[in-house]
Amino acid sequence: MSVLVFVEGFNGEIKKSSLEAATYGYQVAQQLGTSATAVAIGEVHEDALAKLGEQGISKVLYDADSRLNDFVADAYVKVIAKAAQQENAKVLVFSNSNIGAAVGAKLAVRLNGSLATNVTTLPKTDGGFIVTRSVFSGKAFAEVNLTSDVKIIAVKKNALEIANAGSGAATIEKFSAELTDADFVAAPKETIMQDTSGGVLLTEAEIVVSGGRGLKGPENWHLVEDLAKALGAATACSKPVADLDWRPHHEHVGQTGIAVSPNLYIAIGISGAIQHLAGVNSSKVIVVINKDPEAPFFKAADYGIVGDAFDVVPKLIEAARAL
Numbered sequence: 001m002s003v004l005v006f007v008e009g010f011n012g013e014i015k016k017s018s019l020e021a022a023t024y025g026y027q028v029a030q031q032l033g034t035s036a037t038a039v040a041i042g043e044v045h046e047d048a049l050a051k052l053g054e055q056g057i058s059k060v061l062y063d064a065d066s067r068l069n070d071f072v073a074d075a076y077v078k079v080i081a082k083a084a085q086q087e088n089a090k091v092l093v094f095s096n097s098n099i100g101a102a103v104g105a106k107l108a109v110r111l112n113g114s115l116a117t118n119v120t121t122l123p124k125t126d127g128g129f130i131v132t133r134s135v136f137s138g139k140a141f142a143e144v145n146l147t148s149d150v151k152i153i154a155v156k157k158n159a160l161e162i163a164n165a166g167s168g169a170a171t172i173e174k175f176s177a178e179l180t181d182a183d184f185v186a187a188p189k190e191t192i193m194q195d196t197s198g199g200v201l202l203t204e205a206e207i208v209v210s211g212g213r214g215l216k217g218p219e220n221w222h223l224v225e226d227l228a229k230a231l232g233a234a235t236a237c238s239k240p241v242a243d244l245d246w247r248p249h250h251e252h253v254g255q256t257g258i259a260v261s262p263n264l265y266i267a268i269g270i271s272g273a274i275q276h277l278a279g280v281n282s283s284k285v286i287v288v289i290n291k292d293p294e295a296p297f298f299k300a301a302d303y304g305i306v307g308d309a310f311d312v313v314p315k316l317i318e319a320a321r322a323l
């Protein structure tokens, strides 16, 4: 019996959220007195896979089939299910990313397992397998007991630190689920948003600088971009900004957009409507810049600046560049 972690690549490297999942998988394996194996799919550098040993992963099953470079849910599910079968894995761990959540649900059906998404804690294993999940857009927590033989856990991003278990390089084993072309033809190719701003993947970013309608128009977006560049951050926006075509839709965060959980979220000229907060309130630190002291976002903020964005943001850019 082992724990199997599905790791996702981006630009050949392992995503930060998958390193978190690997850390989690290793810690569960420690609890259960077993080892943690990873499965990787598509284009990922082998040295990046070997480095998973730092998170405690002992072995990586690597399916380098180039047809898997784009996400195809059913094909990914087949690969992971076969890896789980080979390793006799009873606990499967993913990041709660778009891809992780999609394959986790399908795998739960296929393996007759139980799935818990947005998990924030290691399981309590005395008298069950109880994990805590973040629910209602991060407003509450629920404890769930996974009672089926196969347990599938999607770990909430940025909920735990990446540990360095220091156990050397993981061994890489070439792996194939012997997929046929039919596995790709039958299923439409899914498009999972992987867009980046300034080379930083929004869903993985440690810092996000986000703009709202208070910025008046797309011609003023250099304020968001310059601050993001100075901080090494990704850029994001509120829904109306994307609806107005000031920014592309893949930057829209919130209930109907992308959910982010960076260490720092800087909101500029955004009112803080509940639908916007739903996608950003898991951020560790929220900084709000708004000229209206009554803006609802201030209630969710750790730090607030009441002021005109056109005065405040250039000063912040200057300060960030000087860091």
Ligand code: FAD
Binding pocket: 211, 212, 213, 214, 215, 237, 238, 239, 240, 241, 252, 253, 254, 255, 256, 257, 268, 269, 270, 271, 272, 273, 274, 275, 276, 279, 289, 290, 291, 292, 295, 307, 308, 309, 310
């Ligand atoms: P506004 O509400 O217009 O706020 C602009 C803010 O800028 C104001 O607080 C104002 O005081 C401030 N401001 C103005 N000028 C300046 C200045 N010079 N300097 C500093 N501050 C200034 N919204 C999302 O963002 N994401 C979602 O996923 C989402 N999903 C939705 C789903 C549904 C079903 C519905 C009904 C709505 C959804 N919305 C979503 C829309 C949401 O309700 C708000 O309308 C939206 O978030 C407001 O965007 P905003 O804050 O950019 O604009």
